[in-house]
Structure formats: structure tokens, C-alpha cells
Amino acid sequence: MDKEVRFSDDALQLVNRITSRYPEGKQKSAILPVLHIAQAEFDGWLPVPVMDYVAGLLRMQTIEVYEVASFYSMFNLKPVGKCLIEVCHTGPCWLSGSDGLLSYIEKKIGIKPGETSPDGMFTLKTVECLASCGTAPMMQIGEKYHERLTDEKCGEILDACRENGERVTHWSVKRIQNDKA
Amino acid sequence: MPKVTIDGHTLEVEEGTTILQAARMIGGEAVPPAMCYYSGLETSGGYCRTCIVEVSKGSEKDPRPMPKPVPSCRQVVMDGMEVKNTTSPKLLEARAGVVEFLLINHPLDCPVCDQAGECHLQDLSYEHGLSKSRYEFKRREFEKIDIGDKIKLHMTRCILCYRCVKVADQLCPGRVHGVINRGDVAEISTYIENAVDNEMSGNMIDVCPVGALTDRTFRFKSRVWFTKPVNAHRTCETCCGRVALWLSGDEVLRVTGRKDAYGELEKDAEGRTGWICNTCRFDKKNEADWTIEGPRHIDRHSVISQNHYETLKQLKIDISRQKKLSEKAHNE
Amino acid sequence: MSVKLLFEHLDKPGIRNLEGYRSHGGYQTLEKALRTLKPDDITGEVKKSGLRGRGGAGFPTGMKWGFLAKPEGVPRYLVCNADESEPGTFKDRYLMEHIPHLLIEGMAISSFALGAETSYIYIRGEMMYVYHILQAAIDEAYANNLLGSNIMGSGFSLDLHVHCGAGAYICGEETALLESLEGKRGNPRIKPPFPAVKGLWGCPTVVNNVETISAVVPIVRDGGDAYARIGIGRSTGTKLISASGHINNPGVYEIELGLPVEEFIYSEQWCGGITKGKKLKAVVAGGSSVPVLPAELILKTAAGEPRLMTYESLSDGGFETGTMLGSGGFIVMDEDTSIVKNLWNFTRFYHHESCGQCSPCREGTGWMEKVLHKILAGKGTRADIDLLWDIQKNIEGKTICPLGEAAAWPVAAAIRHFRAEFEELTSQITEPAGQV
Numbered sequence: 001m002d003k004e005v006r007f008s009d010d011a012l013q014l015v016n017r018i019t020s021r022y023p024e025g026k027q028k029s030a031i032l033p034v035l036h037i038a039q040a041e042f043d044g045w046l047p048v049p050v051m052d053y054v055a056g057l058l059r060m061q062t063i064e065v066y067e068v069a070s071f072y073s074m075f076n077l078k079p080v081g082k083c084l085i086e087v088c089h090t091g092p093c094w095l096s097g098s099d100g101l102l103s104y105i106e107k108k109i110g111i112k113p114g115e116t117s118p119d120g121m122f123t124l125k126t127v128e129c130l131a132s133c134g135t136a137p138m139m140q141i142g143e144k145y146h147e148r149l150t151d152e153k154c155g156e157i158l159d160a161c162r163e164n165g166e167r168v169t170h171w172s173v174k175r176i177q178n179d180k181a
Numbered sequence: 182m183p184k185v186t187i188d189g190h191t192l193e194v195e196e197g198t199t200i201l202q203a204a205r206m207i208g209g210e211a212v213p214p215a216m217c218y219y220s221g222l223e224t225s226g227g228y229c230r231t232c233i234v235e236v237s238k239g240s241e242k243d244p245r246p247m248p249k250p251v252p253s254c255r256q257v258v259m260d261g262m263e264v265k266n267t268t269s270p271k272l273l274e275a276r277a278g279v280v281e282f283l284l285i286n287h288p289l290d291c292p293v294c295d296q297a298g299e300c301h302l303q304d305l306s307y308e309h310g311l312s313k314s315r316y317e318f319k320r321r322e323f324e325k326i327d328i329g330d331k332i333k334l335h336m337t338r339c340i341l342c343y344r345c346v347k348v349a350d351q352l353c354p355g356r357v358h359g360v361i362n363r364g365d366v367a368e369i370s371t372y373i374e375n376a377v378d379n380e381m382s383g384n385m386i387d388v389c390p391v392g393a394l395t396d397r398t399f400r401f402k403s404r405v406w407f408t409k410p411v412n413a414h415r416t417c418e419t420c421c422g423r424v425a426l427w428l429s430g431d432e433v434l435r436v437t438g439r440k441d442a443y444g445e446l447e448k449d450a451e452g453r454t455g456w457i458c459n460t461c462r463f464d465k466k467n468e469a470d471w472t473i474e475g476p477r478h479i480d481r482h483s484v485i486s487q488n489h490y491e492t493l494k495q496l497k498i499d500i501s502r503q504k505k506l507s508e509k510a511h512n513e
Numbered sequence: 514m515s516v517k518l519l520f521e522h523l524d525k526p527g528i529r530n531l532e533g534y535r536s537h538g539g540y541q542t543l544e545k546a547l548r549t550l551k552p553d554d555i556t557g558e559v560k561k562s563g564l565r566g567r568g569g570a571g572f573p574t575g576m577k578w579g580f581l582a583k584p585e586g587v588p589r590y591l592v593c594n595a596d597e598s599e600p601g602t603f604k605d606r607y608l609m610e611h612i613p614h615l616l617i618e619g620m621a622i623s624s625f626a627l628g629a630e631t632s633y634i635y636i637r638g639e640m641m642y643v644y645h646i647l648q649a650a651i652d653e654a655y656a657n658n659l660l661g662s663n664i665m666g667s668g669f670s671l672d673l674h675v676h677c678g679a680g681a682y683i684c685g686e687e688t689a690l691l692e693s694l695e696g697k698r699g700n701p702r703i704k705p706p707f708p709a710v711k712g713l714w715g716c717p718t719v720v721n722n723v724e725t726i727s728a729v730v731p732i733v734r735d736g737g738d739a740y741a742r743i744g745i746g747r748s749t750g751t752k753l754i755s756a757s758g759h760i761n762n763p764g765v766y767e768i769e770l771g772l773p774v775e776e777f778i779y780s781e782q783w784c785g786g787i788t789k790g791k792k793l794k795a796v797v798a799g800g801s802s803v804p805v806l807p808a809e810l811i812l813k814t815a816a817g818e819p820r821l822m823t824y825e826s827l828s829d830g831g832f833e834t835g836t837m838l839g840s841g842g843f844i845v846m847d848e849d850t851s852i853v854k855n856l857w858n859f860t861r862f863y864h865h866e867s868c869g870q871c872s873p874c875r876e877g878t879g880w881m882e883k884v885l886h887k888i889l890a891g892k893g894t895r896a897d898i899d900l901l902w903d904i905q906k907n908i909e910g911k912t913i914c915p916l917g918e919a920a921a922w923p924v925a926a927a928i929r930h931f932r933a934e935f936e937e938l939t940s941q942i943t944e945p946a947g948q949v
Contacts, residue, residue: 021676029694032678033677048372060696063359063375066373067359067697070372071361071868074679075679089858091601092757095757095758095844095850096757128598128865129600133600133602133763134765135763136757136763143641143645144642170638170639226703227913228872229871230871230872233911250910252703255703257705275907275911279907282876282877286876315903315946316880341870360698364869364878365869366869367875
């Protein structure tokens, strides 16, 4: 990585706020939120130096961070596009047409699940049940649930993402800063 | 003191004793096999499920049977408990199911595996497995890697018993390897290229029940059953210095800790596990480094248990079988 | 007329905010609890209410609270399980999104009852936007002395935090959730010890589902007896049902336990019947883990009694002819649905979500998925159906945590009730494949 691995001051403040929620000496509990912040800070994924940095922040062994990061499906251990499209394909979504939605997206942006578009804009990922079964089919982009999707509606959303061109992550430091406690 | 009955044998044990520990006091057929439990490692056990037993009576106070088979390595004995190991056909069937699961992704490359002859999975498969696998899909494979200059990790053979991780946690400060990913792609790994170089790290080899972690200084030097184990010791500042040397003629081919009937390192009079350091294990390969106590009797029930074959005929049969398997593996 | 206890004020404007919530009686129950009740009184009311865990297991909540160890000088914790991930279940997300203060009030009352001074809500990471809604509500509550030190001058103090996961169904299992909250992989713990004795950071801990904790509010408000009068027999009170699949009105419904299944599926008030006027084929009544039932068995028990939405009625007949209420994830399938393909989909899910700790689940879930895939590809044989049956049987009851059962039961039920569909897809070869 070119730039020095360090969280922004805002992100560091957040880390302090989050670690204070756990008893003295249990700061390791903050690992999941802090890795979410790390993805928000470093292009939506977790390169080794970033995980090592997080290990330092939370005074953990680096292997403990790798063990955790590789366990949870929201952590990306490889680079992802600016816009990570997560399409639910579990039971109820499948009953309600997630296969069709997925092939629409594949066609529209020209990539299969697990792939990133050559321009680095989109990564497509199938995910398991997001608790949106009554509003299926659906996809998640960043923190937003896009529900009751039709091809047309989905197409508009993806066009808007491309137009916006900004990176979207599950968490954003600004967004969490608004929370007080 | 709680009283427990296992396969008809009744005994009194200390409070807090597990079913497996009680069964080991009885010995013989009553002892369930264990692939992940290791008495010298805290919090070990519970994962492999081979040691499951049927509890047909929970306790004197609550005599109801337990609804599911329980891991005997973790279940503490209650007063009046009645346990079935080999006396329950239902349980043996359940255990055979577990063994099948452990084997579906195992490469069965015993002919080219250094662990062959002292492998717990080999014994388990022989005693509880089926002659034919019902698994017809591609087996899981991983690259072989060196974790440090003395230990080879052959993840394809691993059954995820977690023992080596617990050795690292409990004996080697600054653990660098662990379990990454999850489900059936979970693997023992350092994630990045990273050497395991703690002075006690070699014990990971001794606790590995299969051929996933092997001694690089011994790899392919000899089949274990062609070597002659002797007890030996030296004065060591780091560890207990009590080892087993595996000899071929005068040559020390390998040094390991002294394993008991269950494949665990023996404990001393104070109950301390006989862990040995890497210097003793890897660097002291001359007979002159050691005071030899005498031939080592192998208690464990396995291919090497008598340190020889019963008859020459049997030896020939086994060698030809090994050869065939080896050729088959090669052709595939 | 139906009883609404959790969703009574759901449609009121501003109910998501403190002001709106308070204008409909919000936090009055907390005040009542803190001023007039002792912690044990509250546990007593919860016991009387007959409330059962709404996450899926249906274990009596009051009894669970009663197991909590109370050693001197050791903190106790209440942890809310908001890791809702069971396919077909989306009630907790709905509740937290629309009426977050109900959960917070329930957390405060329950924490007081259990003697917890720090409590956590573990929400799944994907629901990040709900995390922010909850956090905003918690901030409001702190600002108004409904959380924090000396709540409403009562002397009781509580710190309530939201903790987010990061994508792992298994963290809905209570000990995996605690591991995760401690900053580790979500590997379920081997029990005993149970969390009530050794839970979060080794301290006595109660883990309850979002809906369970929310239900404590009406129970304490109206009394346990009043709650127990709602529903039938041991299925007391109301239940949130997440309805999805081939129905006209998918969504979350609060029903009084005891509602006939047929009415729930066909009434306009609830699911509104099957889409496009098709016939009902099957229902998974309690989240993907519970046995699927064909239409005739979900509408009526084997004895010909109308099936009711209760713990007992849904499980009538055992797994031979019954199922479970589970989490209340009610997935409806019409006559055109392929049971085998749906099963493959569920099995893929469990394969993906297995933590990998114990061998039967780690190896068995993937094996079942592969066999089902082979059958769907038209390469399966009759022997594969028997093999599938054996695999699920060898997983069930042999694993560290209930994910093993969750993966095994759907397979068993699909074969039990829809064997003909498997046979249609497979050749008549009965000799097993496999290798020496």
C-alpha cells in the first residue's frame, strides 16, 4: 500500500468511543465494529497491513484479527468495486425471483457473482438471507436495503450508483459520528 | 465421590471427572476414541465428536437418559450416571457416521504419509469406518506449506482438532498460526507467510492426531515401524528433557515426546505434561546427546504397537498392500 | 378483532421517536417497574405470563431468567439477540426499525429484573441502517434519563450499547453470539457451562431475542396473568409472524397465538391467499430450519384437527406429521414450487453458514448440498436419496450447536413428505456411488 496505514482522526475518535463500551481490558470486543470502520477507511476491504494496524489498535495478535476477519462474510479480504452489490438468494428471495434479478444485474453490468467490473465500479456478490423476505427480491448496497426490486427499479439504482461514482461502504465514519453514545 | 457405570463397569471418581477420563481409568473397550481432546491442553475437546457416548441414565437425582449422544471428553460424570460406549449398537452406528464425516475429505494418502503407522485417524478408520467411501465428489485440497523451517503443514490431511492452536496459545506466547475461514473451508494457517519459531512449537507435531503437521527433519526418512524407539533423557534448561528417540541402527532419525496409550505425552509425578523443546527435538540427533534408558514399549494399540509384526507373513501382506496403495496414489 | 401488544401503536405517527413513543404510554411501564416493583416481582410476572423465547427455541423465558447465577461481586449481563438471520424471519428487523423504543424499554426493565448494569444489543452487521436507528433511540433515552445513571431517580443505572456483527448466521446461536461479542470468531461454545452461569466474559448472562424482550413491556404493564389469558394453553400471548413466499400480503403480523393456520394463510387480514390464485403446496412454518409440511398437513393435523398457530398444535404429530412454530418465519410455496430445488437452496445456506468447528456439520452440510446439486442436475439415483437421508441422520444430534439439526431437519422432512419428487428427478439405480 502506498499511503501510510493509519485511521483518520475522526475514525480514531470513533474507535475510542466504541472501545469504551466494553469493560476495562476487553477492548478486543470492538474488533467487528473496528473492522467495519477499517473497510470504510480503506476502500471497502481489508489488506494485511490494515488488519495489522487494527491488531495494534486493539492490542491483539495479528493472527487473531485474520481469524476473525476471515470468519465473517461482510469482511472483504480482496479488493472490491466502489459499489458492492449484495443480492440475497436464499429461500424466500429465491421463491420471489432472485434468480431473475441476479441475471438482470449480471447482464446489465457484465459480471458474474464474485467478479468486479473492469472499471472498478461494481462488485457483484450473492449473500444469504438479509431478513428482507417479505419485501423480496432485494439487494443491499452500502447500508441501504433496496427491496421489492423489479429489473427497471434495479437498473435505475445501479445507474444512479455509476453516476454518483462515490465509494459506498456498509459503515461510514461520518454516519456513525452522528450517533452520540 | 460420584459413582459412574460405563459399559457395565462401575467406579467412583473425583468430582469433576469427565466420562472419558473415567473410561480411561477402566481401560480397554470402555474407552471411547478421541481425536481432538488432549488432557494436557486446557479447553481441548468437543469438536471431533468421535468420543460421543450414550448416557442411558443421567444421574441418581435425575435418571432420565440424555436425549442426544454426548461428547465424553466434555461431559462431567454425575453420581449414578450410566454410560454406554460399545454396548450400544445405536451409539456405534452414530460414531461410524462421525468417522465417515472425518474421512470424506481426507486424502487417504497413508502410503505416502509420515504419520502412517501411528495415525489416530488410520486406527479410527480401521476400527469404525466403512471399507468403501460413499463420497464421490472432489476432495478438499490445500497447498502444503512450511510453517517455520522445522514443521510442514499439510492442511489437506487436517481434521481441525484445534490441538495445535491450543499448543500455540498455551505454550508459545505470541501465537502466529490459527484457524482462518469457516465451515468446510476453514484451515489451519498463518494467513500470511509467517514462521512458527517459538522454542516449544515442535509440540504441535506431537499433538497432531494425523499427518497434517510433520517433522521436516524426519520427513520421508523411514516408515515409523522400521524405527526402534528407546527412552532417553538429557539435562535441558528449557524442557523436561525426557524423550523417545526413534533409531535406525545407531542413527537418531527422530526425537519426540513420550506418548502414552492414548497418544498423549506422558505426565510426570506432579501431573505436568512432558512437553519438549525444539532444541531437544530437532537439534539433538546424536546418540551421544542422550542418556539412553532402554527400549520403549509402545502401549498404543496401532500398527507400531509391538514395534514389530506378529509374523513375517503378516509383514509381507502389509508391505504389499502399502505398495499397491502407493502405486494407486501415484497413478491417480 | 385481534389483540396487539407489541404493534398496538405501530401506525401512530412519530412512534419511532421518543416523543411519539411516550405519547402512547411509552416508558410508563419502566417507571412502574422501577418505582413499584422489585426485580424478583418482575421475574415472577414473566414466569406467570408463560412467555416463551421468541427466537425459535420456545424455552420459557421466566425459567431462563430463574437460572441466572447471582454470585456476589460479579457483574451480570443481559444481551439481546438481534442477529436475526434465520431465512424467512424478518420480524425483529421490522420491530427495531419501526418501534425501537419498545425494545429499549424492554431492555431497561429486563436488566433491572436481572440486576444487569450493562447490557448489549447484538445486531447483525448487515442491518447497519437499523443499528443507526437503534443508536439514535438510545441517544434519546440517555438524554432523557431513561438510560444511564440513576434512571428516573430510582437508583437503578443501566448502560445500554448496540454491538454490530459482520455476517454470520451462527452468531444467532447464543454462545456463538457471546464469543462474537467478545471479539472472536463466532464459534458456539461447548455446553455446559451455560451462559446463565458463565456467559459474557465469564459472567452470568441472559441472552434473549428482540421480540421476547419487547414482550416484557406489556407483561409488566398488564401483569403476567393478563398476558397468559391471551393465546391457548402453553402458547400464551401474541407472536410476530414473518410471512413470505407465494402469498398476496407478505409482511410482519402480530397474531394472537391460536389463530388457525388456514385463516392466517387465506384471510385478507393476514396473508391474503396464494398469489395468482394458485394452489398451496407446502409451508415452512417457523423459519428455514423447521420441517416443511405439505398443504394437507399444515392446514390440518394428521388427526384431522385444524392446525393452529401455537407451539403445540404446529408440533402435533411430532416430525412424522408435524413441524414447529420456531421463529415464526412463515414461508409459503405454491403448487409450481420445486421442493427439491428449495431444499437445495436451504442446504446451500447451512453449508455456507456452518462455523466448521465440529465434524458432522462441517463435512455433512457440504456433502448434502453436493448430493442435492447432483440430483437437480439429473445425475442422481435412488441411492442418493437414501444417502441424503443417512447424512442428515448422522448430523442430527451429533453437533455442538443446533445448526446441525437446523440443516438436517429440512432434508428429512422434504424426503419424508415429498419423496416422489426426488424419485422423479433420479434414475432407478439403487447401488450407491462412491469409491474404495
